[in-house]
Amino acid sequence: MPHVVTQACCGDASCVFACPVNAIHPTPDEPDFGLAEMLYIDPVSCVDCGACVTACPVGAISAQDKLTDDQLPFVDVNALFHAEPRDHPAQAPVAPVLARTGGDELRVAIVGSGPAALYTADELLKRPGVRVTVLDRLPTPHGLVRAGVAPDHQTTKGIDRLFRQIEDQDGFAYALGVEVGTDITHAELAAHHHAVVYATGASADRRLGIPGEDLPGSATATAFVAWYNGHPEHADRTFDLSGDRVVVVGNGNVALDVARILATDPDRLSSTDIADHALEALRASSVREIVLLGRRGAADAAFTLPELLGLVARDDIAIAVEGDDLLTASEDATTQQKLQVLRSAAARPARPGARRIVFRFATSPTSLEGTHGVESVLVRRNAVVTDAAGVRRAVATDDTDSIATTLVLRSIGYRGTAIPGVPFDEVTATIPHERGRVLGLPGSYVVGWIKRGPSGFIGTNKSCAQETVDTLVADANAGRLASPIRPARAMLELVESRSGAPVDRAGWRAIDRQERLDGAPAGRPRRKMVRVPELVAAAAVADGPGRRRRRPGRARR
Structure with a gap:
């Protein structure tokens, strides 16, 4: 079988x-x-x-x-x-590990602690004599696995078991709760290491650029996801769930996550790691319909087939599809499957009492309307045309409409943000590089979304990390990396003098252990702590002989 x-x-x-x-x-x-x-x-x-x-x-x-x-x-x-035969060898070729030619210790700082950072650490630690310090501005690691993956996708979050194996390797260290550019500069970080790798992701949202976008009730899907996942910088946010409809602009996987969470019975979420404040707010929610606006047609939808299949399999959520392009022909097999799934979902019998997700294709918002906050979204219908190059494009028509709502969440793409002292391309919102080597900044490297833009999945970062690490090791072998001018411990002492001792691996494990213990009585995988002082206090429980206790430093939310 x-x-x-x-x-x-x-x-x-x-x-x-x-x-x-x-x-x-x-x-x-x-x-x-x-x-x-x-x-x-x-x-x-x-x-x-x-x-x-x-x-x-x-x-x-x-x-x-x-x-x-x-x-x-x-x-x-x-x-x-696999319907079309693929020409491939009997065994998948394994990329060779570029060995180090020197025997001296190689110290590398990695800024960011998400999948890209940890895959990079793993690749580096395959070489003898390498020591890696992973820094993050939050007291907790794992980036979007912790703060981005939807709470009803607990199997995906299981990749943290792999991360734990990476963290347990000799030569691995955490310095969490440290913000590069604030607690320590790039130049200071470089002075304590042979190389610095940036893995800071793409945390900023693209804007719609329409009137009313800054009204109360207009927010980003990223902020909403961070809120329900317990990100400390979003724990105190509020979202107006008193209306019966939410409009999500965009139809990628994040948009589907947001719609699905809003449409899910809170009792079903009570066994997940969703933040307590979000669960309480969802229990009081009046939202019964979530409208997803897609600029182009159903054949151009940004969500993946696996995510769509997961959504339509839910028997507690009603699905509606607006638009007349579900019969669009496509030579791409995956696109045809998406269209077939949408057709089947649209044809299902009504599900009385169920919350409803509406896919509204070929529709763009033109303005958000309201006096003191969002009251409605003005939209226009688009015609989807294929240009001379074979690219499908949305062309505005005169067909307009208004959708009543008190909450609009935009999910139309993400951008990286600049780091003080590090080159940044404002057009691509990435750090300019050549095979992971930062241009114009010797000894500096880049990996993940801040390297290639917001594309791929969790595991895509593995091959991305392999390329960057090979470049770094080649530079080390060629003698192109300057030796640190300060000892490794001096960096921790410098940071501690400014904002308190960083949370180390033992401190993170203490946080992780406490969250899991707190969640166990309710049958939850963990009960997240969502504020920095609480997290730092939990990390301090791991203090032992020779470990510094983190002092309350600059207040961070």
Whole structure:
């Protein structure tokens, strides 16, 4: 019985290299690896050995005869990808590890602690003599895995088990609660290390650029996601859930997450790691309908097929589709599958009493209206046309409408933000680089979304990290990295003098342990602490002989 990859796929390709018959594609060396929505197992060549199940860090692979009803559509999804034969070797090629030629200690600072940062640390620590310090402005690591993955996707969050293995390696250290550019400058960080790697992601949202965008009741999906996930900088935010409709501008995976959470019965979320304040607010919510606005047609929707399948499988959420382009033909098999899923969802019988998600395609907001806050969204209908280059574009028409709402969340893309002392390209919102080497700043490197823009999945950062680390190691071998002028401990002492001792690995483990203990009585994976002083106090429990206790420093929310 063949195995099947399901929607929880993280895309880090561990399963690819575990497979003895190269049945999982695309592989990292194939041109469509960075473009695929997930990985797919060929049902014909799979030998049912189960090696991929053990290798998968998020439990996304199962034997076909063990799939749940919700997972059964993935049998066809996996099979369809392999309908066209692929020319590939018997074994997926494993990229060689570029060895260090020197025996001296190599000290590297990594700024950011999300998947890109931790995959980078893992790649570096494959080489002997490397010591890595991972810094983050929050007292907790793991970036969007902790603060971005939806609470009802707990299997995806299971990748933190892999992160724990990375953290446990010799030569790994955390310095959490340290903001580069505020607590320590780039120049100071570079003075204590041979190299500095930036893995700061893309945390800023693109703007709509329409009148009324700054009215109360207009916010970003990113802020809403951070709020329900307990990000300390968003814990005290409020969102108006008193109306019966929320409008989400955009239809990518984040937009689907937001819509799904708003449409989910809070009792169903009570067994997750959703922040307590968000659960309480959702219990009091009056929202019954969430409208997703997509600028182009259904065939151009930004959400992935796995996320769409996960949504339509929910029997407690009603789905409606507005627009007349569901019969659009496409040569792309994945797009055709998306359209078929949307057609099936639109044709389902009504589900009385269920909260409803409405997909409204070929529609753009033109202004947000209201006196003291958002009261409605003015929208226009678009015609989707194909230009001479074969690109489908949205062209505005004179067909307009108004949608009543008190909350609009925009989810139309993300941008990186500049770091003091580090080059930044305002157009691409990334750090300019060549194969991960920051241009114009020797000894500095970049990885993840701040390197390539907001694209790919959790595991995409693995191959991205491999490229950057190979460049860094090659520079070290060639003698292009300057030796630190200050000892490693001096950096911690410098930061401590300014904002208190950083939270180290033991401190993070104390936080993690306490959150899990707090969640256990209610059957929850964890109960998140959402304020910095609370997190720092929990980290201090790990204090022991020779460990400094973090002093309250500059107030951070």
